[in-house]
Amino acid sequence: MSNYTLLDHLDLRSKEYLAVQWIYTNRCNFSCHYCDPEVHNSSTPELALSTVLPFCGRLIKYAESIGKKVYLELTGGEVTFLPDFGEIIQSVRDAGGHLGINSNGTPGLSWWKIYAPQLDSLMLSYHHGFSELKHFEELVPYLSTLPQLKLHLSIMMEPEHFSSCLEVAEKLKKLTSGSLTLQRLVPELSGQNLNFSYTDQQLSQMTSFNKSFGSKQWLQKFKDKIGPKKPMPRGGLILSHKNGKNSKITSSDLINRDLNHFKGWTCQAGVENLVIDRFGKIYRGWCLEGGLLGDINDPDFNFGLSPITCQKDSCCCGFDLLSKKVSP
């Protein structure tokens, strides 16, 4: 990264939000081989609503105290199967927070018709071998009609099933009014040090496909749909080169193009975003840089954090990549 000086948000409204990603459950109806078993093996008891709801209130107050609004992103596992899902989203919305979820999309259309209109964003992932294309072909057009919803599709690109995954992406691209990326699999997220080898052709196919979603035409369509007041805490990025040139880039492409190394850079993880693990422990980011900050059971917290100097060789998580980083 010695040729680069800055990674920043494409949309300056991002700075108005404290983005909080919470791995709320490790139950999932899929068991993708590239996913760390700890993420989907149901080993952790569900959190009690009597703990979660007061915590959400404290979190929103904390964000207000630093002049930000909370944008909470629930992920798993698969959060759509949580028995308390409706109460959680209602409570966050009542307290003035914004809410997004990550999901593999499994519930039927009738479920989505109840809950999707209450969400600000949805990151839908497609998993070869588990996801049903027919269901996605029905679901994506419906979700695309919701004016408040920032929809993103992520196709998990298994190297051995690359052409099938690409075919799915081409079909869904025509049906979505949101964004769509081809997601490269990385060993760090498998928890098993798996090696995912892509050919040069596959790597360049992923890069050029993803680039087509950053085109001027697409950005215009996206902005028209979102409108000027839509919460946009996370999304596109700008990468600044030493020669003064700026280029738009996505977190997936930072990984695909091996541009995810920020050791020695100053990073806003903890200032712009927080993460909560499935035990309720709070950190700056999934890299765990800066160590443990607190717990959802803490009666009060005031992190008062300043940016941190990155000590990691790689920044491997899409959420972590979406915070501002400045070279030394």
Ligand code: SF4
């Ligand atoms: S759907 Fe997501 S959480 Fe579930 S096993 Fe696959 S990658 Fe893991």
Ligand code: SF4
């Ligand atoms: S690894 Fe952590 S500290 Fe380093 S750049 Fe990524 S988010 Fe920031």
